[in-house]
Amino acid sequence: MRNLHVKLLALALTAFGLTLCWYKVTRLGLPLLPTEKAEVWTVEARIEFKARRNAPVKVQFFIPRQPAGYTVVDENFVASNYGLTTEDDGSRRSAQWAVRKVTGYQVLYYRIHLARDPLAVLPPVARPAPEIRPPDFPELMRSAATALMDDVRNKSADSGTFARELLTRLNAPMPDANVILLRQDIQSPEDWVRRLVKLLAVANIPARPVHLLLLRDGISHGSLTPWLEVYDGRQWLPFNPQTGEAGLPKDALVWHIGDEPILQIEGGKNGKVEYSVTERTQDRTLVAEQRARQMGSRLMEYSLFSLPVSTQNVYRVLLMVPVGAFLIVFLRNVIGIKTFGTFMPILIALAFRETELLWGLVLFCLLVALGLLIRFYLEYLKLLLVPRLAAVLIIVIILMALVSLVSHKLGFDRGLSVALFPMVILAMTIERMSLVWEELGPAEALKQGFGSLLVAVLGYLSMSSRFLGHLVFVFPELLLVVLAFTLLLGRYTGYRLTELWRFRAAFKA
Numbered sequence: 001m002r003n004l005h006v007k008l009l010a011l012a013l014t015a016f017g018l019t020l021c022w023y024k025v026t027r028l029g030l031p032l033l034p035t036e037k038a039e040v041w042t043v044e045a046r047i048e049f050k051a052r053r054n055a056p057v058k059v060q061f062f063i064p065r066q067p068a069g070y071t072v073v074d075e076n077f078v079a080s081n082y083g084l085t086t087e088d089d090g091s092r093r094s095a096q097w098a099v100r101k102v103t104g105y106q107v108l109y110y111r112i113h114l115a116r117d118p119l120a121v122l123p124p125v126a127r128p129a130p131e132i133r134p135p136d137f138p139e140l141m142r143s144a145a146t147a148l149m150d151d152v153r154n155k156s157a158d159s160g161t162f163a164r165e166l167l168t169r170l171n172a173p174m175p176d177a178n179v180i181l182l183r184q185d186i187q188s189p190e191d192w193v194r195r196l197v198k199l200l201a202v203a204n205i206p207a208r209p210v211h212l213l214l215l216r217d218g219i220s221h222g223s224l225t226p227w228l229e230v231y232d233g234r235q236w237l238p239f240n241p242q243t244g245e246a247g248l249p250k251d252a253l254v255w256h257i258g259d260e261p262i263l264q265i266e267g268g269k270n271g272k273v274e275y276s277v278t279e280r281t282q283d284r285t286l287v288a289e290q291r292a293r294q295m296g297s298r299l300m301e302y303s304l305f306s307l308p309v310s311t312q313n314v315y316r317v318l319l320m321v322p323v324g325a326f327l328i329v330f331l332r333n334v335i336g337i338k339t340f341g342t343f344m345p346i347l348i349a350l351a352f353r354e355t356e357l358l359w360g361l362v363l364f365c366l367l368v369a370l371g372l373l374i375r376f377y378l379e380y381l382k383l384l385l386v387p388r389l390a391a392v393l394i395i396v397i398i399l400m401a402l403v404s405l406v407s408h409k410l411g412f413d414r415g416l417s418v419a420l421f422p423m424v425i426l427a428m429t430i431e432r433m434s435l436v437w438e439e440l441g442p443a444e445a446l447k448q449g450f451g452s453l454l455v456a457v458l459g460y461l462s463m464s465s466r467f468l469g470h471l472v473f474v475f476p477e478l479l480l481v482v483l484a485f486t487l488l489l490g491r492y493t494g495y496r497l498t499e500l501w502r503f504r505a506a507f508k509a
Helices: 002-028 139-154 157-168 177-182 189-202 284-295 310-320 321-335 342-353 359-380 384-411 413-420 422-440 444-464 464-474 478-490 497-502 506-507
Strands: 035-062 070-078 085-090 094-117 207-214 219-222 223-229 236-237 252-257 262-268 268-283
Touching: 002 284, 002 478, 035 252, 035 284, 070 284, 139 157, 139 177, 139 189, 157 177, 157 189, 157 223, 157 236, 189 207, 189 223, 207 219, 262 268, 268 284, 310 464, 321 342, 321 444, 321 464, 321 478, 342 359, 342 422, 342 444, 359 384, 359 422, 359 444, 384 422, 422 444, 444 464, 464 478
Parallel strands: none
Antiparallel strands: 035 094, 035 262, 035 268, 070 094, 085 094, 207 223, 207 252, 219 268, 223 236
16 A cells, blocks of 8 residues: 555656646747757847937837747846837837937937747738728729739639739739839839838728848848738738748748838938848757746746856755665666665765865865774774774864865865865774774675666766756756656666666576
């Protein structure tokens, strides 16, 4: 009955830990590997204009609002002596700078840091059809547009195919008379998109211009690219106004939606916006933190990342101790390796993280060997247990100080790290090893001593693993899985591997 209880408890702990980890990976985007990086784009918009002499100035500039496919890592507004407010009407977002008196040329900056995030794609939302404004075409152009719309309607099935067919006809290399007439008076790509919106209005199809920023590393003095979006009754479908291809370009950021000017200035003139783009890589964990905040998830607020950095560094070490403890349980109960106690190999392994493995082994063996010699001398003095342990502890500290001084004089600075060894554990190891030496002989004492060193080395290798350190810090709930397996090993009563090797002759018979 108890065995079933332990199994159910282990199953519940494992299920809870893995479920929480799965949620963090799939919903928050936390990486399973410490080497995972995210592409972060830094976009800077430089706004320049000339203010009227000692006149109040108001500047409105449309900025991205929850761009699909990206997570906003950071955002900055730079303007000296200007007041700043931001507004969000649910579909568009703008920044508004204001100042009472200013003269001459003014420069304002808006900077945004974006990380590519496929999980940030916004789902389509059903909305009522937008209002369509009747186009103000001249009579001749209206007749050409009506004739073209009738022809296109016969070769399409819905709003999406209608828009694609219309764009194909309008951008044909050898257009007919109606298309040539509709192409007149186009001075810029923005004019062409506005003309397309009016033509689609003739067919009673809602459309709107969209301004994109193409993210390319090294761009300076860049500008926005006009695009077209058509409403099909459920969602907005993007189209290339020059080719009719559906979709957005790769690494395109939707900066502004609508035909309203992206920059509006009151009290100034000659306004101009230039865009600069740079690309860099950043730890995906930091990007996931920002994404969780944007989602309103409170899970990250109670994660280890919310602690001070100094405390985080402490827990990066402490959270590896359960991994080392589970390794010791497995090596002792399943493999059958004998050690001096349970915590001694773990603490020695933690010391190896600072001293490095080779130097740690040399210093540990040197201290234990010297301590054993002195411990045998203390046995000759017939001291009581507590004074003997206190004497061993004092001698261990003296030996540690001597090793540090001698190694420093010889030019081996690694010897200074001997102070990182836990002195009480060293004293107890020397005491325990001497007792086993006296009771069971030197062979058994050396066997348990080398077994402890082997477990400490394996514990060091596992506890210094960058991958495991990343997992237990970013996903500390996985320690519940480690706890579950530890509980299961606590009920293990089978043969150890060393016992199978020891009695191999009996198994052959």
